[in-house]
Amino acid sequence: MILDMIDRHDCYELCVQSPRHVVALLRGAHGGEPTVLREDFAGTGSVSLRWLAEAKSRGEHARAMVVDLDGEALARARQSASVQQVTGLDVVQADCVAADDVRGADVIFVGNFSMGYIQTRAALVQYLRASKRRLDAGNAGFGGGIFACDLYGGPSAYRLGVLERKHPARGREMIHYVWRHEEADPRTARVRNSISFRVVLDGDVIAEMPRAFVYEWRLWSLVELTEAMHEAGFSEVTLYKDLNIAPGQSPAPVASADELRDDWIVLVVGR
Helix, strand or coil: CHHHHCCCCCHHHHHCCCHHHHHHHHHHHHCCCCCEEEEECCCCCHHHHHHHHHHHHCCCCCEEEEEECCHHHHHHHHHHHHHHCCCCEEEEECCCCCCCCCCCCCEEEECCCHHHHCCCHHHHHHHHHHHHHHHHCCHHHCCCCEEEEEEEECCCCCCCEEEEEEEECCCCCEEEEEEEEEEEECCCCEEEEEEEEEEEECCEEEEEEEEEEEEEEECCCHHHHHHHHHHCCCCCEEEECCCCCCCCCCCCECCCHHHHCCCEEEEEEEC
């Protein structure tokens, strides 16, 4: 029952921001009129679906590609596109890192801290180079697109602990979720995090799922990711910390180290 309400990428909305804010941020960071989105490690493709729905509401043509290994999640993306009556969604079941297609995109987005699934620097650079080729092939071959991913860090990144929040579900239910830092090793930059759920309806617990999703990540530092992006061919890398901008608003880049003294989540954008 819980998994009918939420999946591992819907968790991004609970932990960080809604697809509405993500799309606004991506468009603002791009600075132009992007029409083609590629969402890697996409899960159910919530950002892509929002991308297409907004284009539909404006009477514009747009496309989105969702890429993930999880066939069940991708099936839900197709179903959601059908329910929402949006067109232009391309669903691809593949390993995002190993995929060698060069279909062009204006924006490539990796959310839910999924860059952490890439475990070695060699694989990281390989993936970023492939992403740069896809951006260069976008805009009818004129390029100019952006690669964007989220990253977290700060003093608590390797500290074990628990974060608890509540989030209203689609009905009257309230979803209680617990984010746990279960293991962390700063020597290897490896962490294990999990999310557990409890669903409460009118004061009664109707479903519970401990450790519903478990994440085994390699935490890339800002300098590591920036250096890899430059090596992969990105000439400019910009950080954004204010992730909840309104549609049409231009995000403000991180201007000083003082903005990153405490725990932070940033959008890393390469072009």
